[in-house]
Amino acid sequence: MSCFQCGKALASALLSPEDTQRMDREMASILPMVMERAGMMVARLIRQHRRPCRVLVACGPGNNGGDGYVAARYLSEWGWPVSVASFQLPREGSLADQMARRWKGAMVPFVPEEAQQADLVIDAVFGAGMNRDLPEAVERFFAAAGQIVAIDVPSGLDGATGAVRGQVTPCWMSIALIRKRPGHLLSPGREICGEVVCADLAIPEAIMAEMDVRVWENGPSLWSIPVQAADDHKYKRGVVSICGGAEMHGAALFAFEAARHVGAGLVRLTVPSDAALLYRLASPAAIVDTQPLEQALKDERRHVWVCGPGLGMEEAEQTLPLLLKAGRQVVADAGALSWAAGKTEALKGVSVITPHMGEFSRLFGDLTGSRLDAARRAAAELDTVVILKGADTLIAAPDGRVAVNVHATPALAVAGAGDVLSGLVAAFLAAGMPAWEAAAAAVWVHGEAGQRAAEKKAGWIVPEDLFYELGRARQAASCPA
Ligand SMILES: NC(=O)C1=CN([C@@H]2O[C@H](COP(=O)(O)OP(=O)(O)OC[C@H]3O[C@@H](n4cnc5c(N)ncnc54)[C@H](O)[C@@H]3O)[C@@H](O)[C@H]2O)[C@H](O)CC1
Numbered sequence: 255m256s257c258f259q260c261g262k263a264l265a266s267a268l269l270s271p272e273d274t275q276r277m278d279r280e281m282a283s284i285l286p287m288v289m290e291r292a293g294m295m296v297a298r299l300i301r302q303h304r305r306p307c308r309v310l311v312a313c314g315p316g317n318n319g320g321d322g323y324v325a326a327r328y329l330s331e332w333g334w335p336v337s338v339a340s341f342q343l344p345r346e347g348s349l350a351d352q353m354a355r356r357w358k359g360a361m362v363p364f365v366p367e368e369a370q371q372a373d374l375v376i377d378a379v380f381g382a383g384m385n386r387d388l389p390e391a392v393e394r395f396f397a398a399a400g401q402i403v404a405i406d407v408p409s410g411l412d413g414a415t416g417a418v419r420g421q422v423t424p425c426w427m428s429i430a431l432i433r434k435r436p437g438h439l440l441s442p443g444r445e446i447c448g449e450v451v452c453a454d455l456a457i458p459e460a461i462m463a464e465m466d467v468r469v470w471e472n473g474p475s476l477w478s479i480p481v482q483a484a485d486d487h488k489y490k491r492g493v494v495s496i497c498g499g500a501e502m503h504g505a506a507l508f509a510f511e512a513a514r515h516v517g518a519g520l521v522r523l524t525v526p527s528d529a530a531l532l533y534r535l536a537s538p539a540a541i542v543d544t545q546p547l548e549q550a551l552k553d554e555r556r557h558v559w560v561c562g563p564g565l566g567m568e569e570a571e572q573t574l575p576l577l578l579k580a581g582r583q584v585v586a587d588a589g590a591l592s593w594a595a596g597k598t599e600a601l602k603g604v605s606v607i608t609p610h611m612g613e614f615s616r617l618f619g620d621l622t623g624s625r626l627d628a629a630r631r632a633a634a635e636l637d638t639v640v641i642l643k644g645a646d647t648l649i650a651a652p653d654g655r656v657a658v659n660v661h662a663t664p665a666l667a668v669a670g671a672g673d674v675l676s677g678l679v680a681a682f683l684a685a686g687m688p689a690w691e692a693a694a695a696a697v698w699v700h701g702e703a704g705q706r707a708a709e710k711k712a713g714w715i716v717p718e719d720l721f722y723e724l725g726r727a728r729q730a731a732s733c734p735a
């Protein structure tokens with residue numbers, strides 16, 4: 255059983271607004287208790303991070319505001335000087351109204367001057383229920399604040415997509431309730447959340463287990479990478495084949511070295527005969543084949559291929575259709591994606607594609623909605639796993655699952671890092687992992703190796719620096735017990 259199936263993945267679930275609403279309905283009878291706990295946890299987390307100071311809690315009309323009134327009560331009971339500014343009072347008789355009525359402390363007008371005078375402003379105006387653009391009065395209020403702690407999400411952040419609906423002042427900290435939302439990790443939302451901490455509201459296990467979560471923060475609880483065993487042999491570890499081009503040798507060699515260093519049993523390059531010597535000189539360890547691709551495909555053990563890094567359009571055209579016709583598992587990147595622009599259906603049958611945003615728009619058109627929805631739609635349309643690369647890389651499966659990866663470093667923003675990633679995906683596919691799990695694990699291991707290499711080189715790395723970090727990165731990616 256994979257970790258994904260055994261339920262550990264629930265810890266890294268990212269809740270959509272629909273998930274939250276469904277959860278609220280499921281636990282309607284205990285919601286007052288949950289809100290009480292939410293407010294208390296917010297107050298506690300603030301106490302853990304700050305000395306007592308003048309606090310202003312800005313409350314909205316919904317449950318986010320309700321959490322704010324509770325947090326104000328706790329901080330005040332602990333002796334902190336607290337006032338509340340209400341943007342809009344809760345509907346009479348609502349849960350938030352009940353919490354507001356229990357607030358007996360100071361109320362001040364919802365104006366920027368009040369926000370400016372506070373040492374700390376708690377943003378409890380809008381949370382997961384934010385459904386239109388941020389009112390200007392709210393924008394101006396927070397723009398005047400010094401330090402802001404957001405309950406759940408900063409007001410104005412679309413928790414589902416990371417889109418920002420207005421001028422949102424960056425927060426110092428966001429306290430996610432129960433679980434993070436996709437918007438805490440996705441740009442541009444991620445940049446305004448500050449440090450994101452999660453408040454455990456002790457939700458009954460039965461309710462959590464009922465959640466039909468489709469989005470997770472990428473991490474080792476989502477997959478299990480095969481570990482070494484006494485009976486290992488190279489074919490059990492997996493065979494990776496890489497198509498190399500006539501001109502750009504470096505890209506295919508990066509994928510080649512990455513697959514070798516992350517533990518593939520055997521890695522082979524298939525290249526045009528004129529270029530073979532260059533490949534052999536560049537990497538004496540390389541097994542370089544020059545036989546025609548049709549010939550190489552007679553070997554059934556070569557079932558996983560990387561196609562694209564370092565390939566020109568013509569080369570992609572001569573290789574990708576053959577690989578697919580032979581029923582191989584293909585990781586398509588770079589040249590293969592450029593060749594498929596304008597005829598995206600040519601990618602049908604590919605196991606994993608790894609576009610960056612530019613390649614993605616050339617394949618699927620300009621972005622209309624969120625990146626998350628677009629990646630998910632593309633995966634369903636092609637029946638392929640899509641790795642949409644970026645600072646927040648998305649790994650989308652045709653069945654709607656999405657892993658959001660922020661386990662990375664800006665140090666990886668160098669040419670060649672993407673070729674390394676293709677080699678890693680192929681190595682994990684060849685080791686027998688299902689495509690979505692292999693892709694998610696590869697992205698995480700890539701990020702881990704990047705962080706390790708960056709630490710040694712003060713952030714300034716070249717793709718080659720990743721190779722010797724890959725063994726330890728793979729080890730770190732083993733599922734926690
Ligand atoms: N299960 C949980 O995760 C729990 C979360 N809690 C908190 O509840 C909020 C979500 O509460 P909800 O009432 O659904 O939404 P909001 O508080 O964000 O406000 C909705 C309210 O505001 C109006 N509104 C929305 N956007 C705008 C706008 N741009 N301008 C004006 N008015 C707007 C909308 O019409 C509604 O009236 C979650 O974030 C948590 O903080 C629970 O406390 C515990 C369980």
Ligand SMILES: [K+]
Pocket residue numbers: 318377378379380381404405406407408409
């Ligand atoms: K908020």
